[in-house]
Amino acid sequence: MRKIFSLFLLVAALLLAGGEVFSQAFPPATRAEKRVARMQQATKNVSEPDEYRLGRAVAARVLATTPLVQDPQLQLYVNEVGQTVARKSSRPRTFRGYHFAVLESAEPNAFAAPGGTILITRGLLKLCANEDELAAALAHEVAHVAHRDGINAIAKSRWAGVVAERRVAAAKERGGKAAEMATLYEGSINDVFKSIATNGYGRTAEWAADQEALRTLKRAGYNPAALATLLTKMVEQEKTEKRGIYRTHPPTALRLAKVKMQIKDLQPETQQKVRDQRFKDQKI
Template sequence: MRSRIHWLALLAAALFLVNGCAGASVISAVPIAATGITKATQASRPINDSEEYYVGRAVAARILSKYPLDQNPKLTAYVNEVGQTVARKSSRAQTFRGYHFAVLDTPEINAFACPGGTIFITKGLVRTCATEDQLAAVLAHEVAHVAHKDGVNSISKARWTEVWTAMGAEAARQYGGVAGNLVTLFEGSIDDVFKTIVVNGYSRTAEEAADQEAVATLTKAGYDPGALPQVLDKMMAKEKGAAGGIFKTHPPTSERLAKVKAEASGAPPSKDEAVRTRRFKSITG
């Protein structure tokens, strides 16, 4: 287990990525429960948006300890623009602190959706996309995982029982600072989410639900929903035989691809796709 100091350093990196200089106000917005609420009551309540966001920041910090951020500001701004466009048309257009998109400087083909709205896409996956619509399709799929709270839903009930109990009055007296307190209390939960996002992947049901929402989101945003099966086919071809990458965490099946193609086939034709493709190529090279 990493030292607590190292954890806080990584958390600071995620804070900077998501909020810049506004980190202090965010930390104060995550309250420590200092009441005598019973274990049963605490364990049964759903995670609220601020808690989801805090867990997501810590998961983002872990991802940043594994992959460096890409240093191309033009590409980062472009990915954010496309990501915000699809996020606004998703079933969860707003999160506690909004959606934030970043590019990871690795040739690996992958994407990660952290709870609360921080979404990473690797440079390898950006290069796999041939058009802006395909990039939008990848980001819409990841936004759907955030909208459905797939990350926090991976945290076990036993883990939440432990967390909510510790967040009672006794824990509030024991720990000093708010940030250090939450890092300690949520560390096990962060492990659960990180393993799901980066190591084990989501269930087939969660993936198919994210595909379905992505198709709807792309249509609402004016993108071609057919770009989703297109980019899935491209990724499958590139990742065939590879040990890691996106299909370790987002496993495709022929049935899944058939469903996506069927859902996308009934959508109206997209306008200005050629313009978007030229823009994509001018920025990504």
């Protein structure tokens, strides 16, 4: 487990070195986004470093049971696409930046840990026919981070306790070791982990993530329609596959119907051929 996490950190460090994060703010545009903005207001007392530490622990829990794909080139590629998307999201910057990693699992799934650690399975990658569809899957996860859906999944009473406890511990230990501090977050980690692995964030949060994904794709130069083509394949897969992303998300056919209604207003993209070739070059 330690070895796997080290590799994960290495991938993350590589990305940090390569990816420059630009700050770009976009005002809330839809009703769903306004609702999200209100939720963000409610959890604004959860600091960015708190969110980062919590997210790191949640990601570690996922990695404890599912290993990373041992292919640095693929990890780097997915990161490059992810960073491109994240920069154009409504939250282009987080405390320690966005990190993306591919999990060695046939189950189609993706996880967005608070603070910007995003994990996608090989099973979901295999469903993607091109880079735009990969970008669509990642943009949906980035939106969960941007909307702080993970943080919002934590019971408010619990979080208040964690913050108080941490202050006491920090005073005692003058900063303390990260591993010791992490134990204080256990209840919150459980809340977030349950949401991303079993319960999901709920329909409103999922519609909002799809809507933001469409706008993010357009801003990043990807084809927003890629979300619809990916969801179309997922509708088929969902008929026989009930695990992974289908367990935590609303029926894919409903997601697809909503997405299709939104796509009409969005313009087509550019540079499709270059991205198609880049995607084909990867060993997925």
